[in-house]
Every structure is written in structure tokens, then in C-alpha cells.
Amino acid sequence: MTFADLDLTPVWLTLRLAATATLVLLVVGTPLAWWLARTTSWLKQPVAAVVALPLVLPPTVLGFYLLVMLGPHGPIGGLTQALGLGTLPFTFAGLVVASVLYSLPFVVQPLQNAFEAAGTRPLEVAATLRASAWDRFFTVAVPLARPGFLTATVLGFAHTVGEFGVVLMIGGNIPGKTQVLSVAIYDHVEALEYGQAHLYAAGMLAFSFLVLLVLYLTNKRIQERQR
Amino acid sequence: MTGVASAGEASAAVASNFTKPMREIAAGFERKTGHKVVLSFGSTGKLYAQIHNGAPFDLFLAADNQAPARLESEGHGVAGSRFTYAIGRLVLWSARPGYVDQNGEVLQKGDFRHIAIANPKTAPYGAAARQVLEKMGLWAGIRPHIVQGENIAQTYQFIASGNAELGFIALSQIRDAGRAEGSRWDLPRELHDPIEQDVVLLQRGRDNPAARELLAYLQSDEARAIIASYGYDLK
Numbered sequence: 392m393t394f395a396d397l398d399l400t401p402v403w404l405t406l407r408l409a410a411t412a413t414l415v416l417l418v419v420g421t422p423l424a425w426w427l428a429r430t431t432s433w434l435k436q437p438v439a440a441v442v443a444l445p446l447v448l449p450p451t452v453l454g455f456y457l458l459v460m461l462g463p464h465g466p467i468g469g470l471t472q473a474l475g476l477g478t479l480p481f482t483f484a485g486l487v488v489a490s491v492l493y494s495l496p497f498v499v500q501p502l503q504n505a506f507e508a509a510g511t512r513p514l515e516v517a518a519t520l521r522a523s524a525w526d527r528f529f530t531v532a533v534p535l536a537r538p539g540f541l542t543a544t545v546l547g548f549a550h551t552v553g554e555f556g557v558v559l560m561i562g563g564n565i566p567g568k569t570q571v572l573s574v575a576i577y578d579h580v581e582a583l584e585y586g587q588a589h590l591y592a593a594g595m596l597a598f599s600f601l602v603l604l605v606l607y608l609t610n611k612r613i614q615e616r617q618r
Numbered sequence: 619m620t621g622v623a624s625a626g627e628a629s630a631a632v633a634s635n636f637t638k639p640m641r642e643i644a645a646g647f648e649r650k651t652g653h654k655v656v657l658s659f660g661s662t663g664k665l666y667a668q669i670h671n672g673a674p675f676d677l678f679l680a681a682d683n684q685a686p687a688r689l690e691s692e693g694h695g696v697a698g699s700r701f702t703y704a705i706g707r708l709v710l711w712s713a714r715p716g717y718v719d720q721n722g723e724v725l726q727k728g729d730f731r732h733i734a735i736a737n738p739k740t741a742p743y744g745a746a747a748r749q750v751l752e753k754m755g756l757w758a759g760i761r762p763h764i765v766q767g768e769n770i771a772q773t774y775q776f777i778a779s780g781n782a783e784l785g786f787i788a789l790s791q792i793r794d795a796g797r798a799e800g801s802r803w804d805l806p807r808e809l810h811d812p813i814e815q816d817v818v819l820l821q822r823g824r825d826n827p828a829a830r831e832l833l834a835y836l837q838s839d840e841a842r843a844i845i846a847s848y849g850y851d852l853k
Binding site: 480563565583 | 664766
């Protein structure tokens with residue numbers, strides 16, 4: 392068994408899933424993190440707690456609820472069916488939805504921290520210079536929060552690559568559609584095909600280490616430049 | 619306990635599909651002998667890997683006949699101790715009443731989005747389901763609609779939640795869950811190889827009298843009655 396004989400379908404599928412989920416997470420997570428960093432509403436703590444839930448809950452809980460809620464008898468499943476979209480379990484779109492929920496804290500928390508660390512002062516200064524709210528956000532807040540965006544992107548992506556329990560519960564293990572790398576590894580181990588399992592697993596280990604190393608090195612450089 | 623001087627302890631690794639009957643059997647065995655039974659449940663593949671790597675069990679009740687044979691040939695199992703304690707029955711089941719008929723015409727029609735089976739590569743019931751579909755000449759046509767559970771427990775969940783309209787599971791699961799609703803077809807035995815579940819005495823249990831007694835108890839009338847009541851065939 393060498394790398395050349397390895398079926399790469401689960402690898403591409405995993406990368407496609409992680410990229411899609413990260414994109415959705417940045418679009419959804421940025422305004423959410425911004426609100427959490429700025430608001431004084433009593434809702435702040437409850438919302439922050441909900442965002443952090445996937446850190447605490449076992450993936451089986453999330454997977455089980457998603458299977459029930461997104462299924463034909465569940466409230467969300469009923470809605471998607473009424474919209475003519477069918478049901479989400481066993482589809483790539485379903486995995487994207489699950490991954491977004493599962494990786495939400497890994498994107499929202501670094502962004503929120505970055506927005507909070509930048510403080511209100513630069514924004515007030517920009518306001519006195521008559522920058523509009525949108526202008527202040529995109530030309531002041533976002534650039535100041537750049538390390539936060541980098542961390543959020545990398546962690547969101549890497550965490551989705553490492554996802555297992557949720558995908559196992561709502562994916563249905565369909566090659567090329569929902570059989571991601573972690574599930575393929577599990578499959579090989581269960582089938583006692585340790586050769587393939589080792590190759591995938593070693594690749595995953597090397598990938599994860601490299602991603603985190605690059606993240607930490609880049610953040611160090613950014614911090615040194617800001618100092 | 620009234621003066622059982624020789625009360626011992628036996629530990630068994632048990633395939634998860636046999637959880638409920640094994641709990642009942644162990645309780646009967648404990649009452650009868652005064653020995654204590656410690657049960658660990660998991661999938662056959664995982665338990666095999668654990669035993670192979672030194673997990674401390676006396677007995678292994680697998681969901682197939684391959685893992686015990688393999689352990690025996692590798693020297694982890696005691697030679698000659700292996701036998702079939704239960705034979706699984708495959709059913710085609712749907713949570714919808716009246717959906718599954720008694721001839722499998724629902725499979726020929728194929729007007730479903732998802733049909734759930736356990737992973738044929740790792741789960742004996744999945745392999746049997748694949749055999750049935752191949753024998754009926756439907757495997758290729760139905761394949762795009764197949765969703766795979768990691769094991770039959772998850773396959774059951776896919777069907778029970780309605781996410782898959784129908785699927786292949788074990789008769790014992792329906793007995794387990796006490797689900798009378800829905801519709802099912804008990805597949806004729808000739809449509810697939812028998813799903814033989816074997817037990818093997820492991821090296822750690824070789825000199826443990828409690829483990830040997832439990833192994834023998836699995837073939838007692840009491841144990842066989844429990845096994846049959848869960849929808850298994852017996853050898």
C-alpha cells in the first residue's frame with residue numbers, strides 16, 4: 392500500500408466541505424462576533440453560551456438532534472421539504488449545515504476577541520473624521536482584527552476537516568458525497584484494513600500539524616509588526 | 619449470596635446488537651452460580667482490535683464468525699472453544715405502516731429516496747443485505763439510493779427517524795425496541811448466507827472457571843430460550 396494506490400475522493404470531498412463551511416462561517420460569524428463584541432444587551436451572555444455549546448456537547452448530541460430536526464418529521468426538515476429542497480441528511484448541503492454549527496465557536500470566538508481587543512477608540516476617531524458606519528467597519532475594524540480573521544479561518548477549516556461524530560450520524564457514508572476522510576479512516580479501521588487507515592491518518596496528522604504551525608508563525612509575525 | 623465459596627468473575631466483550639439478550643442471560647447466570655459477570659459492549663471490529671491489543675476480556679461474543687476465528691488462529695482465542703451462539707435474522711423494515719410488502723415488491727418499484735443498510739464491509743447484517751439485493755438483481759439499480767449506517771443500530775435510527783424510507787436491519791432490533799408499528803418483510807433464509815454469531819473463549823479466560831461456566835451456560839436451555847425470544851435462530 393503506497394500513497395499512489397490511495398483513493399483520493401474522500402480527501403477532495405473533505406477539503407471541499409471544509410472550504411465551503413469556512414466561507415459560510417465567515418459570512419455568518421463576522422456580524423455575530425461584531426454584535427457580541429459591541430452589544431450591551433442582556434442577550435449577549437445567552438447568545439455567547441449558545442455559540443459555545445458545540446465546544447461542550449459531544450458530537451453525537453449534535454448529530455442526533457440534527458438527524459431528527461432535519462429529517463422528514465422534524466421542524467427544519469418539514470420546512471426544507473415545503474420549499475422543495477427535500478431533506479438535508481445524507482447530502483453534501485446537510486454536511487455543510489452541520490459543519491457550520493459544529494465549528495461556529497471556532498470562528499466566532501477569535502473574531503469576537505479580536506474586535507474586543509481593538510477597542511472602541513480607533514472607531515471613535517474614525518467617526519470624528521466622518522467615516523460612515525460601514526466605512527469604519529471595513530477600513531478600521533476589519534484590518535485591526537486581521538489576526539483574528541486568520542485564526543478564525545484556519546481553525547474553522549481545520550476543525551471541519553477533523554469533524555467525525557456529526558458526519559457519521561447524518562452523512563450515511565456515501566462515497567464521493569458524504570464519506571469524508573475521518574469516516575473513511577474509521578471504516579478502514581473497522582474493516583481491519585490498517586494499511587489504508589495508516590496512510591490517511593498519517594496524512595491527516597501531518598496536515599493538521601502544518602496548518603497549526605503556519606498559523607502560529609504567521610500570528611507571531613503579525614504581532615511583532617504591530618508592536 | 620449463601621456461602622458460594624468459589625464465586626468468581628467473568629468479563630465478556632459483546633457485540634452491541636446482542637446487548638439486551640446478553641444482559642438477561644448474565645443476570646440468570648449470576649443468580650444461578652453466584653459468579654459476577656462484567657459486560658463491555660461495542661462493534662465487533664472495535665472489540666477485535668481491542669482484544670488483539672491486549673484488552674482484558676475472558677469471552678468474546680461477536681456479531682459474526684470471522685473475528686472469533688481470526689482471534690483463535692492468532693492465538694488470542696482458546697483453540698476448540700468456538701461455537702455459534704445465535705443466528706441473526708435479516709428484515710426489511712419501514713417505519714411506515716403498509717409500506718413494505720411480503721414479496722419485496724417495494725424494492726422492485728424503487729420509488730424511495732433512501733434505503734438504509736449497515737456498512738457491508740464491516741457489518742455482517744450489511745453484507746447479508748447486499749447479498750439479498752444482488753440475488754434479487756437489484757444491487758446496481760438501488761445503489762445510488764443506499765445510505766450506510768456504521769452498524770445496524772445506526773441503520774435502525776436512519777429508518778426510525780424517517781430519514782430513510784426503509785432499510786435492512788436485524789429482527790432482534792425490532793423485538794428490542796418493541797416496535798409493532800411500521801411494516802416489515804422477514805427475508806427468506808435462502809436469500810443470504812446465515813448470519814452466524816460466534817463466541818470464543820480468550821486466553822485470559824482459559825483458567826477462569828467462571829468464564830468456562832458462562833461459556834457453557836450460553837448453550838443451556840435457559841439461555842437459548844432468551845436468545846430465541848429476541849428473534850434469533852439457533853444452531
